[in-house]
Amino acid sequence: MPEWEAVIGIETHVELQTNSKMFCGCAVAFGEAPNTNTCPVCLALPGAIPVPNEEAIEGIVKIGTALDSTINKDSLFYRKNYFYPDLPKNYQISQYTFPVCEFGKLEIVVDGEPFVVGITRVHMEEDTGKSRHVGEDGRIHDASHSLLDFNRSGVPLVEIVTEPDIRTAEQARAYGAELQRIVRTLGVSDARLEEGSMRFDANVSVRRGPDAEFGTRTETKNVNSLRSLQRAITFEIDRQTRVLEEGGEIIQETRHWNEDKGVTISMRIKEESEDYRYFQEPDMLPLEIDEAWQQRVKAEQPELPAQKRARYVGLGTDAHTAELLADDPALGGLFDQAVQAGANAKQAGIWITQEVVAYLRREEKSLVETALSAAHVAELSEMVSAGDLSSTASKDVLNAVLAGDGTPREIAEAKDLIQISDSGFLEAEVDAVIADNTDAFEKLAGGDMKMIGFFVGQVMKRTGGKADPRLVSEMVRNKAQG
Amino acid sequence: MPVDIDIAKVAHLARIDLSDEELAQYGEQLSVILEYAERVSALPTDGVEPTSHPLPATNAFRPDVVTSSLTNEEALAMAPEAEDGYFRVPRILGEP
């Protein structure tokens, strides 16, 4: 029998970072006193009329464009009817047929292998309020009652739904990470998983090999880190495989990821066949995202993470360095400016992602809190290329620049680290050492290349360690080969 | 043509508790409405542009500007129950 294969689809909710809510002028703010950012619209008082926030529509068009989607010129809002107290209207304004975006895709790379995840749809909706369950352990099942805060009710929410294209937990994580990078690059959301401004639901099923029909799937919620996304999916694949191998059956249900125990737990909520009785939101006009709007968003699209990584690799960094630089806007910005100022890209990339990052971590500082500028990186790079500074010494100099001790040249001079790379001077030194060690030189000339180290060492000794060892070594080799 | 509807299910979905008499009464009324809709659906509409909204307008937007909200007291004034600045509701799952 073929091996088990997982079939995974991810639904992602992203809260947009607009000033005001989706359908009313209440502020989008976090951590404020409960129920202080509400109004008749987001509390669903009778007669209140929702009016969509133009900036939120702009945000979803940006996301859809970055995900290579078709942007529907005509798009409609619907009411999704269900009963839960964090939804004051008893329906959520969402989209159904004619979402803003459809048929997108996102390419991810796992273990060096590119992999395309299809994006079914990207639609606009509103977030719910937050509930707190009061009772012994804060669980909904044992609660005596619940408390509701509607500050989040009506915050613009974008839902991104993939095709069931994902096959492994690693791919799922890579997808989540890349989506988070894109959303942040677009500047439409801070996409913080811990705080819930980005949330994943994972639909997982298993089947016997790629030709078998899809199995029954479960939906896992409450995944609030990329690591938990991977762990929860791995757990769910293992659980389902075990159940099926033991002759059991998978129940279509919603499961809750328990981070501490590392397991998914059935929510044990009786799921009636979904009947949201969607109907078109009668209080709102259709959306029309015309060609001009679509073209403008496309033209204004910032460099996406994948494009940035490819550009960095093109400049000469390795793939890992490119990824680190592209993931951190401050480091990436410093790198871009340093290269523009003439720094060697490979060298600058390594300095920034290794020395600078280690310094920031050690000192618990952010880049702007240090004295390092792009011009410094460029100057340091120039000094190493010119042979004025050894690459070992360059690290010390870089750390001193970060600490605010001066420019690279000032520091190198003050610390007496400038190398002698004057070839006329060095050649005289090499000749002097050869004259003093004729026996050793004969061995070298006879093919004993180990002797190069001896001559370089002697020259370093005579110059107080300041000669450029690469240059000296090259000279000794040339002399030996006559 | 009579339209078959499960009025008890529709009432449950809308969380409306109806007596048997009311089920019969509303069932009849809803059937009349649905029969009318069926008659409209039967009309020939070939070549007619679908209308997604009765008004020939789109994009009634609001600029992304914060306007004033209700105070906590105002928001909770209409709530049957409140606690510590929150709306208080009976337990959500299981028997209240």
Ligand SMILES: [Zn+2]
């Ligand atoms: Zn509001």
